[in-house]
Amino acid sequence: MPKTISLQDAQAKLTSATAAVDQLKAKILDEGPGSVTAEELGAAALTVEHCKLALAHAAKQAEETAAAERLEQLELLKAQILDQASNAEQALDCMKRLEEAAAELITQCAGRQQLIAQATAAMRRAGVPQGSTPDQAHAGLGWTDAGLGMGDAVHVDGRRIAGVNASLVIAAALTRATRQAGITVGHLRPAVDVTGTHQGLIDDPARWLHSSF
Known part of the structure; x- marks a missing residue:
């Protein structure tokens, strides 16, 4: 997974990873514990946790980007006000x-x-x-x-x-x-x-x- 990821992609990966864990759990219930190893289930669960963290990171990045864009717009507004307000x-x-x-x-x-x-x-x-x-x-x-x-x-x-x-x-x-x-x-x-x-x-x-x- 790349160091940065979009909020939409992070949500999609989490959805996919969660579905994979659910499938493994359902397989154990249907076919018995021997159908899925503990390692396989653990790895899938860890992937979900990783995707959750990736989603949180993407949300933070999105907030920081939005805040930076907002500040840039406010700086432009400030410059416009000072330019048109005369003195x-x-x-x-x-x-x-x-x-x-x-x-x-x-x-x-x-x-x-x-x-x-x-x-x-x-x-x-x-x-x-x-x-x-x-x-x-x-x-x-x-x-x-x-x-x-x-x-x-x-x-x-x-x-x-x-x-x-x-x-x-x-x-x-x-x-x-x-x-x-x-x-x-x-x-x-x-x-x-x-x-x-x-x-x-x-x-x-x-x-x-x-x-x-």
């Missing part, structure tokens, strides 16, 4: 770029809000009436208070310059980013949630922003 430095770099872009946008929006308040006050002092219709008597300037879902605005030659909520634009940008990433916006909720009334900013940001800028 803190990559996340920090992305965060910094987001932070810089958001800071620029917040500065612009805060500046617009201050500009609108100061320009509106100046127009009022100069006697420019409230309204959005251009009038050359007032150099094409006008102003309107918040109302009907719209904020305060100043008007220059028919152009409406309104305040823009920076957080809304940032939230819309993040929502659009989920589309590029191929995931649902639910991954950002509840921290980021753009209501349906501002869906236009998500679907067509250029048009939405041009209407306010």
Whole structure:
């Protein structure tokens, strides 16, 4: 018998050896003790014991092989996880770029809000009436208070310059980013949630922003 044997072959040899012992026992019972010598029966019985040990060895080998294959698969999984999980430095770099872009946008929006308040006050002092219709008597300037879902605005030659909520634009940008990433916006909720009334900013940001800028 070879040093190593498959589990299936070891089981087959044990079955065959056990059957041989049973046959010898049956022969003694049928034909008498002289039909089979003690040596023959002992050798057959020893063969069974040997086959049992061989089967146990094959089972152990099979378990060790399965364990090694399992560990190899887990090592591959570990490598895949580490490869795809990125790292803190990559996340920090992305965060910094987001932070810089958001800071620029917040500065612009805060500046617009201050500009609108100061320009509106100046127009009022100069006697420019409230309204959005251009009038050359007032150099094409006008102003309107918040109302009907719209904020305060100043008007220059028919152009409406309104305040823009920076957080809304940032939230819309993040929502659009989920589309590029191929995931649902639910991954950002509840921290980021753009209501349906501002869906236009998500679907067509250029048009939405041009209407306010």
